Amino acid sequence: MARPFNVRDIESKWQERWRTSGFYEVDNDDPRERFYALCMYPYPSGVAHQGHVRNYTFGDLVVRYQTMRGRAVLSPFGFDSFGLPAENAAIKAGSHPRLFTDQRILELKESVRQLGAVYDWRREVQSHDPTYMKYAQMIFLKFFEAGLAYRAKATVNWCPGCVTVLANEQVGADGTCERSGDLVERKELEQWFFRITDYAEELLKEIDTLEWPERVKTMQRNWIGRSEGVEFSLVVEGSPDLSIRVFTTRPDTGFGVTYAVVAPEHPLLETITTNEQKSAVAELVERTRVASELERTASSSGGDGLEKRGAFTGSYVINPFNGARVPVYVADYVLGTYGTGAIMAVPSEDERDYAFAHVHKLPIVRTVQIPEGFTGGAYTGEGPKINSDFLNGLDIATSKTLATEFLIEKAEGAVTVNYRLRDWLVSRQRFWGNPIPIIHCGACGLVPVPLDQLPVLAPDDVVMDKSGQSPLATHEEFRKVACPRCGADARREADTMDTFTDSSWYFLRFTDPFSEGLAFDPVAAASWMPVDQYIGGIEHAILHLLYARFYMKALIDVGLAEGLPREPFRRLFTQGMIRMDGSKMSKSKGNLVAPQQYYDSVGADGLRLFHLFVGPPADDVDWTQQTNDVIDGCGRFLDRLYRLAQGDECHFRTDESPADLALRRSVHKTIVRVSDGLDKWSYNTSVASLMELLNTVSKYAREGSGAFRPVFDEAIDTMLLLLAPMAPHVTAEMWEQRHGAASELHAQLWPVPDAALLIDDTVTMVVQVAGKVRARLEVPPDISEADATTAALADENVQRILLGAAPRRVVAVPPRMVNIVP
RNA sequence: GCCCGGAUGGCGGAAUGGUAGACGCGGAGGCCUCAAAAGCCUCUAUUCGAAAGGGUGUGUGGGUUCGAAUCCCACUCCGGGCACCA
Numbered sequence: 001m002a003r004p005f006n007v008r009d010i011e012s013k014w015q016e017r018w019r020t021s022g023f024y025e026v027d028n029d030d031p032r033e034r035f036y037a038l039c040m041y042p043y044p045s046g047v048a049h050q051g052h053v054r055n056y057t058f059g060d061l062v063v064r065y066q067t068m069r070g071r072a073v074l075s076p077f078g079f080d081s082f083g084l085p086a087e088n089a090a091i092k093a094g095s096h097p098r099l100f101t102d103q104r105i106l107e108l109k110e111s112v113r114q115l116g117a118v119y120d121w122r123r124e125v126q127s128h129d130p131t132y133m134k135y136a137q138m139i140f141l142k143f144f145e146a147g148l149a150y151r152a153k154a155t156v157n158w159c160p161g162c163v164t165v166l167a168n169e170q171v172g173a174d175g176t177c178e179r180s181g182d183l184v185e186r187k188e189l190e191q192w193f194f195r196i197t198d199y200a201e202e203l204l205k206e207i208d209t210l211e212w213p214e215r216v217k218t219m220q221r222n223w224i225g226r227s228e229g230v231e232f233s234l235v236v237e238g239s240p241d242l243s244i245r246v247f248t249t250r251p252d253t254g255f256g257v258t259y260a261v262v263a264p265e266h267p268l269l270e271t272i273t274t275n276e277q278k279s280a281v282a283e284l285v286e287r288t289r290v291a292s293e294l295e296r297t298a299s300s301s302g303g304d305g306l307e308k309r310g311a312f313t314g315s316y317v318i319n320p321f322n323g324a325r326v327p328v329y330v331a332d333y334v335l336g337t338y339g340t341g342a343i344m345a346v347p348s349e350d351e352r353d354y355a356f357a358h359v360h361k362l363p364i365v366r367t368v369q370i371p372e373g374f375t376g377g378a379y380t381g382e383g384p385k386i387n388s389d390f391l392n393g394l395d396i397a398t399s400k401t402l403a404t405e406f407l408i409e410k411a412e413g414a415v416t417v418n419y420r421l422r423d424w425l426v427s428r429q430r431f432w433g434n435p436i437p438i439i440h441c442g443a444c445g446l447v448p449v450p451l452d453q454l455p456v457l458a459p460d461d462v463v464m465d466k467s468g469q470s471p472l473a474t475h476e477e478f479r480k481v482a483c484p485r486c487g488a489d490a491r492r493e494a495d496t497m498d499t500f501t502d503s504s505w506y507f508l509r510f511t512d513p514f515s516e517g518l519a520f521d522p523v524a525a526a527s528w529m530p531v532d533q534y535i536g537g538i539e540h541a542i543l544h545l546l547y548a549r550f551y552m553k554a555l556i557d558v559g560l561a562e563g564l565p566r567e568p569f570r571r572l573f574t575q576g577m578i579r580m581d582g583s584k585m586s587k588s589k590g591n592l593v594a595p596q597q598y599y600d601s602v603g604a605d606g607l608r609l610f611h612l613f614v615g616p617p618a619d620d621v622d623w624t625q626q627t628n629d630v631i632d633g634c635g636r637f638l639d640r641l642y643r644l645a646q647g648d649e650c651h652f653r654t655d656e657s658p659a660d661l662a663l664r665r666s667v668h669k670t671i672v673r674v675s676d677g678l679d680k681w682s683y684n685t686s687v688a689s690l691m692e693l694l695n696t697v698s699k700y701a702r703e704g705s706g707a708f709r710p711v712f713d714e715a716i717d718t719m720l721l722l723l724a725p726m727a728p729h730v731t732a733e734m735w736e737q738r739h740g741a742a743s744e745l746h747a748q749l750w751p752v753p754d755a756a757l758l759i760d761d762t763v764t765m766v767v768q769v770a771g772k773v774r775a776r777l778e779v780p781p782d783i784s785e786a787d788a789t790t791a792a793l794a795d796e797n798v799q800r801i802l803l804g805a806a807p808r809r810v811v812a813v814p815p816r817m818v819n820i821v822p
Numbered sequence: 823g824c825c826c827g828g829a830u831g832g833c834g835g836a837a838u839g840g841u842a843g844a845c846g847c848g849g850a851g852g853c854c855u856c857a858a859a860a861g862c863c864u865c866u867a868u869u870c871g872a873a874a875g876g877g878u879g880u881g882u883g884g885g886u887u888c889g890a891a892u893c894c895c896a897c898u899c900c901g902g903g904c905a906c907c908a
Contacts, residue, residue, distance in 0.1 A: 215826055215903075222825080222904055229908080248908060261908090331906095338907045345908085351823085352906050420907050541903085613846070615835060619828095620901085626833060629847050637846090643861090685836070688845035695845090702862090766841050771889045773841060797875085811888045817840050819888050 003635070004642050007603035011729045015113055023746065024063065024075055024118040028512065028524045032072035036528045037062045040536030040544070041078040041125070041506055044104040045085065048111030049592045050578045050585060050611075050623070051537070057608045058575060058617060058683075059535050060117040064725035065678055068750040074528050075118065076510035078125035079105050082499045084162055084179065087432035091464050097432040098460075101128060111595065116604045116728050123513045127434070127502035132509065134455035135519035136502060137437040139551075141448045142558040144438070148195045149426070151446060155265075155337075156425055158187040163468045164429040165191055167498060168422050169223075169543045192427035192436060192495065196550045200224055200419040202566070203549055212572040213618070216541045223542050225420025230404050231340060232413035234260055234317035236272060237325050244268060244317060244328070247339035247416060251407055252399035253346040254321040255388040256367040258357065260328045261343050262313070264288040265336030272328060274314025281330055284311040288332040309333065310356060319344075320411040321403075322389070331356060339418050347378065354378035368396065424547065426498045431464045431471035433496030441483035441490040449492075450484050456492070470494035503544050504551035507531055507568060508561070519560060526563045534569040537577065545569070573681060576620040585623060593623060602635030605727035609634040612683040612726055637691055638730050641723075644698055645716045645734055651706030660711045663700045666693055667715050668757040674722045675750070683726075690723055713738075721751050766817040767792040769801050785812045792818035 018024065039059035042052065063075040079101075086097035086104075093100075105126065112119075125132055143149040157166040161180035165187070170178045177184055196203075204224045207217050229249035236242040244262060262269055264285045273281045287309075310331035317328055333352055334343055347357035348366040354377040357364055368383040385391040390406075391399040407413030427436060435456040437449040449456055459478050464471045472478055473494035483490040505519070512524035536544075552568040555561040578585040585591050598607040610631045614621055643649065670693040677686030697715045701707035717738070720731045724745050735745035760781060765788060767775040775795040779788065789812050792798060802822055809821040 218826060219903060225904095225907060227907075246908085250908080333906045333908095335907065343908050350908070352908075355906090418907075538902085613834090619835095622834080624833080626847055630834070633846055640861095649862090684834090685845080688836075691845055764841070768840085768889070776841065800875095809888065811840095813840065813889095817889085819840080821888050 004639050004646075005730065005733070007605075007730075008600070010733045011114075011116065011599075011603050011605070014729045014732050015116055018116075018118050019113070023744075024067070024073070025120040025122055026072045026074055028514075028527060030072035032070060034074065034528060035066045035071040035533075036074045036511075036531045037066060037533045038074075038076070038507055038510070038531045038535070040534070040540060041080050041503065042108065043083055043085070044079045044081050044101060044108050046104040046107045048108055048115070048595055050595065052108070052111065053115060053595050053607060054575055054578065054611045054621070055535060055537070056112055056115055056117045057611045058573070060115070060608075060728070061612070061678070061683070061725045062533050062535070063118060064728060064746060065750070067746065068721070068724065068748060070749060074511070075120055076123040076125070077112070077119040077121065078123075078506055078510065079108070079127065080499060080503050080506075081105060081126045081128045082433045082496075082502060084430065084432070087430060087464060090432075096460060098128065101432075114599050114604060115595070115608070118728075123510050125506050125509050125513060127499065127506070128432075130455050130457060132502075132506075133434050133457070135509070136434050136497070136505075137449070137454050137456060138451065139505065139519060139555065139560065140497065140501070141437055141451070142560060143194060143554060144446075144448060146554075146558045148198070148554055148558070149192060150195065151190060151192050153188065153190045154193075154425075155186050156189050156191055158185045158189075160185060162430075165189065165425060165427065167425045167500070167543075169424075169546070191425050193423040194426050194550070194554075196424045196547075197419060197421055199550055199553050200226070200421045201417075202553060203421075203546065206549075206567055210567060210572070211570060213538075213574050216538070216545065216572065216574060219541045220546055223421065223546065226417060227419075228415070228417050230407050230413050231416040232320070232407040232411040234320070234342075234344065234411075236328075237316040237318055242268070242271065243412075244272075244342050245340040246342045246344045247418060248344055250346065250349060250400070251403035251413075252385065252388075252391060252396055253349045253367050254319065254344070254403055254407075255391070256346040256348045256365045257319045257321070257324075257326055257344045258347060258363045258365060259326045259345045260317050261310070261331045261334045261345050261356075262328060263334040263336035263341040264330055264332055266330070266341045269313070269330055272313050272315040273330075277312055277314035280311040281313055284309070284330055284332070310360060320407065327362075329356075329360070337422065338420070339416075349378055349380055351378040351380070367391075424498075424550070426501055427495035428498055429468065429470040429494075430496055431458060431462055433499055434502065435472065436493040436495050436497055438493040439481055439483060439490045440493065441486060441488060443488055444483055444485045444490075447483055447485050447490070453484075458496075470496070472496070500544060500547045501551075504548045505555065507548070508552075508555070508564075522560070522562050522564060525561065526565075530565045530568050530570040532570055534572045536572075536574060538574040539577075541574070545572070574618065576616075576618055578621045578623055580623040598631060602631055602638075603729065605638055605730050606631060606635035609637065609687060609727055613687040615684055617681050617683055637694065638727060640698065641694055641719065642730065642734060644694070644701065645720075645738070647701075647712075650701035650712065652701075652709055652712070653706045654708075656708055657705050659700060659705055660708045663697065663711055663715060664754075665757050665760065666696045667718050668753040671718060671722065671751050671753040672758065678725070686722075687726065690719060693719060718751050720745060721748055724748075763815045765791075765815050767795055767798055768817060768819040769798060770822060771819060774798050774801055779815050781815050783814045785814050788812045788814040788818050792820060 037059060039055050063073050066073045081101050086100045089100050090097040140149060157171050159166050159177040159180060159182050161177060161182035166177060166184065171184050175184055176182060204221060204226055207220055227249050229247055230251045231245055231247045233243035233245055310329050313328045313330055315328045316325040319326055345353040347353040347362060347364045349368060365387055367385055367388045368379055369386050370379045371383065382396060385394050385399050391402060404415060435458055437454060437456045439447045439449060441447050458472055459475055462471045462475050479491050479494060481490055481492050508520045508525050511528040512520040515521045548568055553566050556564055556566060580591045595607060613634060614630065670689050673689040674686045677683060701712055720735050724731045732745045762778040763781050765777045765779045766773055767777060775797050777791055779791060789810050805822055807820045807822055811819040
């Protein structure tokens, strides 16, 4: 494509200028109003792909726009540089992950620079940087001292592909690993956890205060999964001292309990299992132990496997509501890790219980009147209580209250809240991560590495393989250490931290990477936090965004972040992903379209404009055959603007004309429209109004009576200002051509519309007859209702359609429209 | 199964109770040129009509309203999230 200017020369000129000018570096004592703009820091995967381009285009737009709004904008960049891909690549090549990582950081940095995105690079953070590691370890130890980090044996998720344990959040709904896609196995292992469940209530409550996309908030609420109910005791028949605690959210259905279930992991299972039932129960327990999460949680609707997935224990418990004896089963549909690990089963009003009862031929007693025509099994809807003694005829809510009181009095009942959220498993059996700074001493137990010995760094000569053992575990020199407390021979912890721990506080480090001896100075951090605009992918809706919220609260509570807001990200924007042939554009799918070819043709400015223009930023983008044409179109728009601004094709006149006022009105209306679009994340319409304005100015200056220079100049300058955050290079170049090297476009303030120019002399009023448009009239904007009606009725076409008949009714909304009802 | 989005020309999309289809892509025609590329101009939902003008039209069916892409009810399809959490 032949262009009126040299894209590469212009773009590299300005990129170099931004790199060296320090214009986008902000100090912590900057007196301007502050704005913290942040894109989620990336895993360094090499040259940027279109997803990065899209993300950083939005981020850079925010930075430049807010800067022109007069704010001190904090715009840092860094790398989430620990993680499996580098380690796996290193194993394959017999090399060290640091080499891969450092190389890829350089590549990604270069891509970002070529996009023209501006950052305060003095604040750069890399997870694998020893300084950052030191403070990450220090935070771990603070959590450990505060009891927020603990070691426990638990049934955990093990990914055979990644040869490490995973957090619950990293396991998909189908029981596969979120990264590798392997089926996750369950293992009983001793691991490190963060007590995120301590914060379940706060994490849930504060979601309401966040300006986040509704669906992200919903996903977090569901993940935390709060449910309110009653815990009470079921006394075992024949053993008055023995009872099973159960949890229910439907105490009102107590009269419908026809059996009870304990989880295969339940501590009382052995005690209550009778001799005759021992083998059946043992078989069930063994089956559950080896079954994958997937098998265990497979849909309950398939009755086929269900029969085998439960066994009678031989014991009975007494239903406190009616004194009935009901059998106790063990079944794998009850989880040992939730509630009390045991339930009262009400097949009539619970679908899972219904399915189980159906297969095991257990009785079903309805306690809610089913609606007429209801044909399903369990009925979970509203209705009057039946078969329920003192609850009969009442609604469910009232019955719940009464039944709860009953249980409190008669069955050691207590109102309880349960959460689906589990503690965060943070240890990983991998090499390329931050070592957990703990020493295991036979005498002293778990001993923190003294602060002055941080960071614990992994040695470079570690054998990384996929044996499943932590690579550090086999390095004798690393592991062997004297206990800091008693001096005896001890062993260093060999596991590393989940990389999500790194991304849980990097945004705090960005605010103050300068202080010595501190992760960050709370005063400096408080001057920037919370992040005013956080931008990233929807794929982090739960994982990163939940962990970071937890870290923020925990850091405050352990005293590292006093005075900071408890929520780190005030506003979140999640961009759509890029799809090609129906699937996400990604390195693993091999369908990447590298940005370089567009840097060469339409330039970074053209490509940025495309990402802004292609559709609403939150929507997914389909990369199709049409895409290249649209990108060319964006380049064409910049070319036209450039050519027009040269003035060679314009006719200039020295006297004023009515056309000048009309143009100025278009210009000032465009200021409003573009600003609104930028404020409301409607970048596509902002670009559209600039394109429209260019068409208008072009017509004004090249056709008809021609252009008046000052009006033309105002139009061009305004367009450059409005376009500056979107296409920063070419606009900066044009500004310099017009105003000289002393004036820098990006240092200008955002244009302010002249209110007087936002009002037109006449507006188009629509005349409808019976709701159909029959005429359009030019009327003054302050036309009265009577005048509007008169003008409407006088219209020739309206007259013709009315056939002289008097209107039955006239609705006038001056000056927009008049609707005549014949 | 439950929850949340969404459905508008050939395509991406605009319009959140008042002119449906802004803007762009694609397409058609024209100007410029020896010719092409580039650029520029005009047209481009559909249908009847020579035109003036009219009919139809925002997934489907109903409703509210002077007036509905927009609000309400029911349904269909598409996308996403969650899914034995008692």
